[in-house]
Amino acid sequence: MSIKSDIHSMGGKARAEKLTKEERSAIARKAASARWIPKATHDGDLTLIEGASIPCAVLEDGTRVLSERGVTKALGGKRGGSHWRRLKEGGAELPVYISAPNFKPFISKELESALTTRIDYKTKMGAVAHGIPATLLPEVCEVFLKARDAGQLHRSQIRLAQMADILMRGLARIGIVALVDEATGYQEIRNKEALQALLDAFLRKEFAAWAKRFPDEFYKEIFRLRGWEWNRLSVKRPIFVGKLTNNIVYERLAPGVLSELEGRNPKDEKGRRLQKHHQWLSEDIGHPALAQHLHAVIGFMRASLDWKQFQSLLDKAFPKRGAVVQMELISD
Numbered sequence: 001m002s003i004k005s006d007i008h009s010m011g012g013k014a015r016a017e018k019l020t021k022e023e024r025s026a027i028a029r030k031a032a033s034a035r036w037i038p039k040a041t042h043d044g045d046l047t048l049i050e051g052a053s054i055p056c057a058v059l060e061d062g063t064r065v066l067s068e069r070g071v072t073k074a075l076g077g078k079r080g081g082s083h084w085r086r087l088k089e090g091g092a093e094l095p096v097y098i099s100a101p102n103f104k105p106f107i108s109k110e111l112e113s114a115l116t117t118r119i120d121y122k123t124k125m126g127a128v129a130h131g132i133p134a135t136l137l138p139e140v141c142e143v144f145l146k147a148r149d150a151g152q153l154h155r156s157q158i159r160l161a162q163m164a165d166i167l168m169r170g171l172a173r174i175g176i177v178a179l180v181d182e183a184t185g186y187q188e189i190r191n192k193e194a195l196q197a198l199l200d201a202f203l204r205k206e207f208a209a210w211a212k213r214f215p216d217e218f219y220k221e222i223f224r225l226r227g228w229e230w231n232r233l234s235v236k237r238p239i240f241v242g243k244l245t246n247n248i249v250y251e252r253l254a255p256g257v258l259s260e261l262e263g264r265n266p267k268d269e270k271g272r273r274l275q276k277h278h279q280w281l282s283e284d285i286g287h288p289a290l291a292q293h294l295h296a297v298i299g300f301m302r303a304s305l306d307w308k309q310f311q312s313l314l315d316k317a318f319p320k321r322g323a324v325v326q327m328e329l330i331s332d
Contacts, residue, residue: 038063039122056134057121065119065131071140072097075160095132098140102154106146111139141168155272213278213290214245221301222248225310250277252318253293293318 040057046066047053054070075097093099094115098107119131141164147153148161174195178187222244223230250258261277281287296317304310 037120037122037128040124043124055123055129057123057129057131059119059121063119064134065121066134066137068095068118068130068132071095071132071137075163097160098143100154100157102152102157103143103147105152106143106150108139111136111143115140138168138171140164155268155270213276213287214294215298217298218294218301221298225301225304225307248297248314249290249293251320252314253289 038059038061040059043055043057045053046056054074055067056070057065057067059065072095094107094112098115114136115132119133121129121131123129144153144157144161144164145168147157153161178195219241220230222228222241246258250261261280264280265273265277267273278287278290281290297314300313300317301310304313
């Protein structure tokens with residue numbers, strides 16, 4: 001043993017001798033707990049929301065877990081590095097997607113305890129991950145739905161409730177299929193991706209209204225032609241952009257479309273709309289017409305040196321018409 005390590009050993013022994021028996025036992029338990037972290041025997045990615053997958057795993061004791069980071073990302077939340085450092089250090093706080101004060105009345109003590117008591121586990125690759133029991137996801141969805149039914153959602157949270165409603169119905173549908181498969185023994189021969197494929201098909205249909213209809217290039221060209229600074233990472237746009245979109249798109253798709261959309265999708269008391277206008281267009285006629293119009297409009301934008309030139313091309317190709325002709329919309 002070197003002189004340096006010998007000195008460290010002597011110092012450690014001296015400190016240990018000053019500790020009480022209870023303190024030494026507590027340190028030993030903490031060290032033992034830190035050494036043992038359950039390992040994942042199986043892991044993969046669960047696609048619950050189109051375009052977002054959640055890492056999941058089955059642990060040695062049979063616990064099914066979802067990555068907390070993955071759930072946070074899928075539900076649209078975001079935490080910085082400090083949050084994950086606090087988790088690593090043992091901090092207890094609710095995940096960001098359910099931490100808003102207006103959700104608190106709808107969170108049971110049991111759910112709060114379960115969500116703040118994280119599960120640390122090792123992935124099959126050996127990395128340490130933080131997870132929540134997979135069985136909690138429906139309970140989290142119920143919080144959003146209860147807040148919605150009580151009229152306690154903020155505008156920014158409305159999409160959470162809509163997603164929760166769709167997920168709950170999708171999970172219920174998959175649940176009954178899995179139960180039948182288990183009762184009949186069919187799960188033994190069922191393709192392992194079969195349930196995921198069924199869920200994917202359901203969610204693709206249900207989330208169709210949320211599909212991105214306006215490409216980033218549309219807004220990027222508006223900013224260029226108007227002489228505004230473009231930030232691809234920012235979702236904030238001047239209110240005037242909405243008026244320009246009505247002028248460029250909805251007033252020219254077909255006569256009467258904009259007024260019909262404004263009637264079906266009115267503004268709230270704060271002057272905001274709960275949904276995007278394009279969500280009211282029908283899949284078979286409205287959305288194809290929108291895509292075709294945007295394709296042509298973006299072409300005019302690319303060819304224009306300034307807004308005046310673009311407006312001239314737009315007025316010639318797609319003039320506003322006064323006649324009122326109904327364009328097929330999604331029925332109520």
